[in-house]
Amino acid sequence: MDINNLIIENMADPHELERMYRKDPKAFKKSFSQAWEQNPDSHILRVWYERLHFRETANTEKSLFLQKGFFIMGMLAILAGISTRIIFYFVEQEAIAPINLAFGIIPFIAAYFVYNNTPKKSIIYSLAALFLITGVYLNMLPLNYKDSIILVYLHVPVFLWVLAGLAFTGNEYSKGSTRLAYIKFNLEFGILYTSMAVSGMVLAALTMQLFSFIGLDIEDFYFSNVVLFGAAALAIVAIYLVSMNLKLAKNITPYIAKIFSPLVLITLLVYLITVIWVGKNPFLDRNFLIVFNGILLGILAITIFSITESESDEKKNISHYINFALIALALIIDSVALSAIVFRLSTLGVTPNRVAVLGVNILIWANLIWIMLSYMRYLQNKSGPSDIQDAITKYLPVYGLWAAFVIFLFPALFN
Structure with missing residues (x-):
């Protein structure tokens, strides 16, 4: 039949x-x-007819959009590659700081977001002005590696990331759901870009090996031109693919969240028990305090990653309790780190690094408290998952403001 x-x-x-x-x-x-x-x-077949017919119409419209979007993406990718290569030339000449390479990529990512969202002119002008002011200001600073200048270099990517977020959210920059979409977008972009970059590294290694067989060493030229150009252009390509709802990244991120959260929790518990056992003291050991803060940032990233990948209608399961345990662990680590920093400030004096680390830890501590309280109410059925997501998304501008404070005021405060 x-x-x-x-x-x-x-x-x-x-x-x-x-x-x-x-x-x-x-x-x-x-x-x-x-x-x-x-x-x-047949009413059943009529529904099926509309379903199949609608899918074909949607695909036709999407293909037209893909053609237009593909052209814009290609143009921005080429411009990003060329700009990055030009900036790298001046970095090689030691005329500008290496952090300027971020301006060869992030502004073009923001430009693609603006093209996709078409925000109000006031937002576009604000973005252009902030990118321009930051770039000019950065290159007016002394080209040295004093603590205050290094802190500026470390905070510039955070500030530019927030600006890219403003371009992504567009007119809906105040909506928590749109900010959450930006976080998810970053996760999917990271996975896709890493996958493509690994493939590019394999191609680069193969290419150099092939040329070495005929007695040509192209390593310096290849990395300075092809690899650098490709790395910048690939960022725009990955942004385009994620914005086109590529299923690879969207399908894999929830599984990564569910797999890594318990592994990170177990690893950190074992690590902290070992630290206590061997008697490491973050109050006295500066390097250990730096590692401690690195662990804190890692836990915060994993926690946000796990929470944002949880479905809003998902029933409570072991993953939610693992997330809550990670938040509690991060809060303990941050409290210890905060105490250690205050101790070092009071006994060893004020330095740019200590003030910056103190500020970051206070911000993270407040954010973790908000997230933990929201999660506690959620687990007690007193609120929904939207409260947890608000604790994450509504706090994002605070990190951007702190980054701007360090970038624009620290060099003057600690001259």
């Missing part, structure tokens, strides 16, 4: 029609037209 007869036979059985479609979509679509012609009065 062919599929056409099966479609007619099961017109009154939506479940069976769905099963047939999923088993062999191409054969189902091919045979459906005959069944539709023979039974034009």
Whole structure:
């Protein structure tokens, strides 16, 4: 019995029609037209006709959008590659700081977001002005490696990331759901870009090996031109692919969150027990305090990663309790680090590094308290997951403001 007869036979059985479609979509679509012609009065087949027809229309519209978006993406990718290569030339000449390489990529990412969202002119002008002011200011600073200048270099990417977020959210910059979408976008972008970069590294290694067989050493030229250009252009390509709802990154991020959260929790618990056992003291050991703060930032990133990948209608399960345990652990680590920094400030004096680390730890501590309280209410069925997401998304501008404070005021305060 062919599929056409099966479609007619099961017109009154939506479940069976769905099963047939999923088993062999191409054969189902091919045979459906005959069944539709023979039974034009069937309401079930009418729904299926609209479903299949709508999908074809949507795909046609999407393909037209892809053509236009692809051209814009290609142009921005080429400009990002060229700009990065030009900036790298001046970095090699030691005329500007290496952090300027960020301006070869992030402004073009923001430009693609603006093209996709078309925000109000005031937002576009603000973004252009902030990028320009930051770039000019950065290169007016002394080209040295004093603590206050290094702190500026470390905070510039954070500030530019927040500016890119403003471009992404556009007119909806105040909405928590749009900010959450930006965080998810970054996670998917990171996974996709890393996958593509690994493939590029394999290609680069193979290319250099092939040229070495004929006695040519192209390593310096290849890395300074092809690899650098490709790394910058690839960022725009990855942004474009994620914005086109590429299923690879979207499908894998929830699984990564569920796998890594318990592994990170177990690893950190073992690490902290070992630290206590061997008697490491962050109050006296500066290097250990730096590692401690690195661990804190890692936990915060993993926690946010896990929370944002949780579905809003997902039932409470072990993953939620693991997330809560990670938040509690991060709060303990931050409290210890905060105490150690205050101790070092009071006993060893004020330095740019200590003030910066103190500020970051206070911000993270307040953010963790907010997230933990929201999560506690959620686990007690006193609120929904939206409160947890608000604790994350509404706090993002605070990090941007702190980064701006360090960038624009620290060099003057600690001259």
